[in-house]
């Protein structure tokens with residue numbers, strides 16, 4: 001039986017550890033945060049992710065999943081160690097590898113046998129090779145070997161458990177047969193399920209992760225730019241996306257126009273690959289343009305709101321209700337959420353802002369202290385809309401489908417609805433009560449109530 005160690009209990013580490021334990025491996029997850037480890041050992045997940053807490057509790061009950069702060073214990077008891085710590089963006093856009101190297105040093109210090117060390121975090125090209133070199137040096141004069149591999153994670157937040165149980169592909173970058181064999185054992189279930197596997201070298205595997213995320217970001221920025229143009233020329237962006245997506249070579253996925261992409265991956269990874277390009281004398285113009293277009297998209301959304309509701313020439317004295325803070329639904333993650341820039345933009349123009357989000361409120365109150373006292377947190381969407389001049393839907397939470405438009409509209413000062421996700425674009429009912437602004441088409445509709 002293979003013993004698995006996972007260093008880091010963020011999104012990637014936690015989900016990965018929980019899923020491997022459900023396959024019967026004995027998994028130990030390590031983190032430096034004592035409080036988090038204590039809670040995890042009691043079966044509480046620090047993040048909201050559908051299905052994760054159940055998986056954690058089942059692993060703990062069966063005894064296949066444990067959590068510790070003891071690096072020595074996890075290094076020495078594991079045959080394979082996954083490095084799954086954060087690689088956040090530094091001010092200059094490059095990836096901060098402080099946590100990665102802390103973990104690698106601990107591995108080097110405590111290693112007591114042959115191990116396979118797997119880079120699971122998103123790491124700039126060359127990092128796994130450097131880890132291999134560092135551990136090789138540390139182990140000189142000992143009988144032990146550290147076989148390094150890169151095995152990027154492609155899970156999406158909100159679908160992390162199901163993505164891990166049935167991934168689109170498994171990419172393994174490794175030079176040694178030992179590492180390949182170990183990862184084939186760990187992913188035996190996926191091999192049996194006929195999940196596509198790609199075996200390649202360390203550098204290529206690292207690049208695949210950045211290439212995939214950057215490409216998806218480019219796709220989103222592309223459709224967002226066309227959405228802005230469509231609003232000017234009378235075209236409908238959703239039909240454009242459908243028409244484009246009918247071509248297999250393009251595919252309909254990730255062509256959903258919106259307020260700009262956010263989250264812990266796309267903003268960070270696009271910056272990081274541009275930085276890697278620069279350090280290697282290659283400007284990545286396409287990715288840079290996607291980043292710039294994403295920033296433009298957020299400020300355009302603020303201008304759009306301003307133009308539509310500043311009937312007296314200003315946003316001062318207007319109250320705007322923001323529905324949804326998280327960067328996407330089914331997560332409590334607000335990192336790089338476009339809602340933040342849009343709220344800041346509206347506040348900057350003098351609007352009063354009320355907010356409600358099914359999951360992101362606690363995080364916003366904790367992580368956006370600069371907004372404290374400047375925005376009003378509300379208990380539900382109806383309270384948020386009360387006496388507002390407009391609703392701005394920032395995240396497409398399913399629960400918003402259940403609201404009564406009439407009730408909402410009657411409680412507001414003016415009935416304007418900005419649907420930044422085109423969630424209700426096909427919904428006639430909302431147009432009976434609201435002047436409705438989707439993204440990427442001019443069909444505003446009008447509010448019957450306003451017309452009466």
Ligand code: UDX
Pocket residue numbers: 153154155156157158213216220253254255256257258259260261262263264265266327328
């Ligand atoms: C992404 C990748 O999809 C995943 O493979 C990788 O492992 C991590 O990064 P995630 O950040 O969880 O996953 O979210 P994703 O669903 O990809 O959405 C990212 C952002 O793009 C969100 O803000 C989302 O709203 C936005 N988006 C996505 C769009 O605006 N339009 C789309 O068509 C798709």
